[in-house]
Amino acid sequence: MPPVLRACSGFSVALGNALFPKRCIACDRLIRSQASPGLAEATRFQKSQDAPGAFGDVLSPYVCASCIGDIKTVSPPYCEKCGLMFMSRKGENHVCENCMKAEHFFSAARSCGVYEGPLMEAVHKFKYLHKTRMAEPFSLIMFQMLTRVYDIAGIDIVAPVPLHIKKMRRRGFNQAYLLIQPWPLFAQIYGIDISHIQIAREILVKTRETPSQVGMTRAQRAKNIKGVFSAANEDRIRGRSILLVDDVLTTGATMNECARTLINKGASRVLAMTLARTDAIRRNRPRDAVFGN
Numbered sequence: 001m002p003p004v005l006r007a008c009s010g011f012s013v014a015l016g017n018a019l020f021p022k023r024c025i026a027c028d029r030l031i032r033s034q035a036s037p038g039l040a041e042a043t044r045f046q047k048s049q050d051a052p053g054a055f056g057d058v059l060s061p062y063v064c065a066s067c068i069g070d071i072k073t074v075s076p077p078y079c080e081k082c083g084l085m086f087m088s089r090k091g092e093n094h095v096c097e098n099c100m101k102a103e104h105f106f107s108a109a110r111s112c113g114v115y116e117g118p119l120m121e122a123v124h125k126f127k128y129l130h131k132t133r134m135a136e137p138f139s140l141i142m143f144q145m146l147t148r149v150y151d152i153a154g155i156d157i158v159a160p161v162p163l164h165i166k167k168m169r170r171r172g173f174n175q176a177y178l179l180i181q182p183w184p185l186f187a188q189i190y191g192i193d194i195s196h197i198q199i200a201r202e203i204l205v206k207t208r209e210t211p212s213q214v215g216m217t218r219a220q221r222a223k224n225i226k227g228v229f230s231a232a233n234e235d236r237i238r239g240r241s242i243l244l245v246d247d248v249l250t251t252g253a254t255m256n257e258c259a260r261t262l263i264n265k266g267a268s269r270v271l272a273m274t275l276a277r278t279d280a281i282r283r284n285r286p287r288d289a290v291f292g293n
């Protein structure tokens, strides 16, 4: 960032801190945060796959230290296909039992953190209470993760999982789109070339509103979401390698249905990435669960 912009950015952050004492987005306690000159610039770029502090560095102006300590990052060993973190912290990545049985249209899915505790709280507030200031730190966490888990040169398009137009209007934003919108800026700050990647918010459309999937089984979720997406522009999709982004991955049913739609329209490959993921197997197979590890 040029020095002038850096100074302006630092000043506005300092002014904001002075006017509005910050509270933890998860637990509402006051945070003793330092003014920082722009989030991405102030944040160490985490290059290693299993970087401790991948969340802490980015979230410290928004989440208190105690809550940050309770956030679990997804780290190996995990399922090579769906990214599920295994309870055993030893051994190599392998394919989980669900992925051995299920048909996946995405080549791989990866997530940054486990969807529980303070991370779940923060995502809820971002999504349902319109705390859109969380979009930037969440987006930065995902951008750093992108560079660690996927080969950027092999991605042509990054697209958000779409919301139905009515839901989008009620909420006022698509949280998945907010998670990728700042990536070109972050790429510039960190000197990473993503100029070949199109950020395409409208290659997929959700054509039908679906009931909330909370409490549904894996099979119910797959049925609930079947056939609800359509490809908006086949010419843009054909032969392209597409990264789909969403906030949370649960059973992967939504992601898989989006991927199926894109592959059927000629996409060469679909990758998936989410900010957080639940432990999809825990309900059925406690032995594979990640929680409590």
Ligand SMILES: [Zn+2]
Binding pocket: 024, 025, 026, 027, 028, 029, 063, 064, 065, 066, 067, 068
């Ligand atoms: Zn807190």
Ligand SMILES: [Zn+2]
Binding pocket: 079, 080, 081, 082, 083, 084, 095, 096, 097, 098, 099
């Ligand atoms: Zn899996």
